Amino acid sequence: MGILEVKDVNKNFGGLKALSNVNLSVAENSVHAIIGPNGAGKSTLLNCLVGKLIPDTGSVMFDGQSVLGRKPHEINQMGISRVFQTPEIFGDLTVFENVMIPCFAKRDGEFRLHAVEGMMNEAEIVEEAERMLIDVNMIDKRHAHSASLSRGDKRRLEMAMCLVQQPKLLLLDEPTAGMARADTNNTIDLLKEIRDKRDITMAIIEHDMHVVFSLAERITVLAQGTPLVEDVPENIKGHPKVQEAYLGEAA
Amino acid sequence: MFGLNKKDSTLLLIVAGLVLLAPFLLNPFPEGSAMAQFNAGYPDLMQRFVIFGIFAIGFNILFGLTGYLSFGHAAFLGVGSYAAMWMFKLFGMNVLPALALSILMSGLFAVVIGYVSLRRSGIYFSILTLAFAMMSYALAYSVLAADMDGPDQQGLLQKGLTGGETGLQLTLDDPRILGQQTAGDGNLPVPSLFGLEMRSASELNVGDWVFTFSAGYYFSAIVMLLSFYLSIRIFRSPFGLVLRSIKSNQQRLSYTGMNPKPYMLAAFVISGMYAGLAGGLMAAMDPLAGPERMFWTASGEVVLMTILGGVGTLIGPVLGAGAIKYMENILSKINSDILHSWFAFLPDGLEDFVVTLIYPFIGKGWHLTLGIIFMLVVIFLPGGLVEGGQRIARAMRRKKQTASDDDTKAKQPAE
Known part of the structure; x- marks a missing residue:
């Protein structure tokens, strides 16, 4: 029984079948990648996990509880954090405030109405945030305006914002999309470090095979809304069905 | 100091100093001189400065921190005024219970209006708040002004809850169960703070200068300083941080485990209560409340004040309120005779020409001046008057720095 159990999930947009009978089980403290060609339904699946979309049928259980019908903030409070395809940070705030x-x-x-307490009484929070920034090597940029950061640093900051909550499950939506090679490698190193240092489960949606094969312990291949295969990386590489899905029937 | 850091304490002290010395600072010109009409140090106007300052400070907590532009904040101003008036009519002329009811009633209104309006964001939110304010105006103007006493009776509710077009006024028949029904001299009693009448004032003559110290002004000023202090605390609190994050990226906030809705509603209600407090103070300074206080132009005015001063800055809204109220009261008093007397030194033809040029911008045309200044500020100083101040301060510092650099260079021994 995994920490995240997706059972028979279907989602239609009008006549389009975005997800049909998706089953997925993510084991605790593992890195699970979900790959597939464009339009395979990867992002739709992710949005069903975080409360942005509600599946038409099926169930999504996290840590023994259903997430369906819950709002994004409630799902986050259950222990799921999400990293977006383009880093979503609070651009008007400083790195530290983020x-x-x-x-x-x-x-x-x-929600809590802490409207007149000063920040000077929040020593624990300040300390926690500082420790996190040291962990991701951003402490020297703590007073920087976060909108002015480089793309790689924004990603790093977003990751820090997710990790500081000590989530049970970290969802990553194409964490290296649109990144230069160097930034991609930095991100891979960062994710490896997170995987090795912390008790955390990660589910990664990714296009870049280099990223997937350097990180994942298990891989699910989605195509046209259905899972094709699920296996360890070594078996995925040469799998005929996967090649077919990526390269087309002719290959 | 008071749980503020050094910079904020300094700001608070400066504002406190300016506000308490305002009767001197705003009266720089001797009585009877040609410039005396630019004096703003009379109680009526000074009260307006601080009361609209409170209104704008509260508005800025919503607009400045969360970025939600309410276009109906005058509704809370009106509710606050009516609530204070009813307190004066029913219980007595003490201003403290009146202000308490103003804050409470506007808070309740804000919960209802905010709950509905905050279902939408952006322009739709603005339109919803505008619609609510105009409905409140219509209610106060006609519906709630109908005779509620019954046709044969001449009681308290003869002119309804709001008094309609003429507004809600005190009468000698009001019960005022905890205070006097009539003053000792048989006239209407006036609002007071435990016997200290709000309209009482003392004058100080120094040479040609006359300085007026009014109880009403100092009472409003102290309330304004308290409101300002509270707003600094809110800006610097974790709650303020969350409000700023809503403005920055609401999606990230909800994926970070916080529910933006109650935060928004809390900010809306707090700023509505500030508006109610301002409305209550207006009624306390001049016991009369009319529906025009809720009209959309009044809502627009507070938006202008906040933007002119500097959205999201602590002191900006107060500056903006002061600037607009100063123009409204001083520019509008200049007429063509005064202009002619100013330019009398010019040859006749030229004098008329100059007066004709300037005339559209004064008197009733002060709105034109306001509009031009507003446009210039928005285009060249998007951060408002506060940004202007910061730029000047930076330029001065740079000048000083280059000067001191020159000094050190000069002191270096020649090689």
């Missing part, structure tokens, strides 16, 4: 917000969310829950 990391403080998830610290508050973790401590105070979805």
